[in-house]
Amino acid sequence: MAEPITFYFDFSSPYGYLAAHRIDPIARQHGRDVIWRPILLGAVFKLTGAKPLKDWPIKWDYVRREVARTARLHKIPFALPEPFPFAAVAASRAFYRLEENDGAQAKAFALATYGGAFAEGLDMSQPGNVARVATAVGADGAALLRDIEQPHWKDRLRAETDQAIARGVFGSPFFLVDGEPFWGAERLLELDSWLTSGGW
């Protein structure tokens, strides 16, 4: 099987949410796996001087409309959560903890976390909601919340974010295909063509 695609995202990113529904089916058509990598965009923004979508005047009005429009196109439910953006620290650490034992469960957890935030409007910065989502996909939510307080999982998330930055990631979603970077949910069609043609 060809090299897997790496999918970087922040759980608080609406474009990451949209991409999370689409990347695995696209990759599968090309015989590729996808490695999911939640990161904290806040740490990235400190380096680049970028700011959350909501903090851009004029642009934010467009982005709200555009995300909802793209969700309609792909028939993905969408509603902006409150608060937005939210700190996805607990959910991101939990992802890596779950992935250690069961990659499929970790992806199911990630999709359910995104769904909690952007389909059900839950505040997924709350550890209680993270535990509930984890339990719903078959994990032990209470044990998970204890685990992610260990330095190991805090360090892991920090290391993954640092590695993303070292690889040139500056936004969400961000894909790496055989070293080729693609930024943004709206570049999935280009990524698909890239996989079909082997690049250009």
Next chain:
Amino acid sequence: MAEPITFYFDFSSPYGYLAAHRIDPIARQHGRDVIWRPILLGAVFKLTGAKPLKDWPIKWDYVRREVARTARLHKIPFALPEPFPFAAVAASRAFYRLEENDGAQAKAFALATYGGAFAEGLDMSQPGNVARVATAVGADGAALLRDIEQPHWKDRLRAETDQAIARGVFGSPFFLVDGEPFWGAERLLELDSWLTSGGW
């Protein structure tokens, strides 16, 4: 004929350059005209707090690569001019002056200005280069340079930029289709689908 599409762009925008080669053929397939509207993004960025592509650490490395890759995909010649970004004041005023008499000539001038910057690497902030490009598309370049020093054409560019901002434009390229906004060269496929389906 249905309402024309409005295409806002800055002559210093590489994504605007890529879109300029693609928007009219797409619009024509749907029986639409395109109204081209050069603006000064610098004025927009003052309001939004955005900054030129080159001034974003990490992101700029990606953007350079991405623009070149998209140019290869669409077989559009591309090289980054020096200096970049450049102040497109003279070229933008000249566009509106030419359009007053001959819309087709103004579009030819805009494409040639973009080509001067992003295919030939000319410094299109220089009025001399603007005059040469204008002469090459059949206009009187010397007269044009005199005309655009008149307050009328300075005011016109300012008014067009202000109107763009009032319509929610915050970047380049930016398209308005029956009031629906599309931002970015990579959203032309979505814009095409929108025209085909009548929206979703």
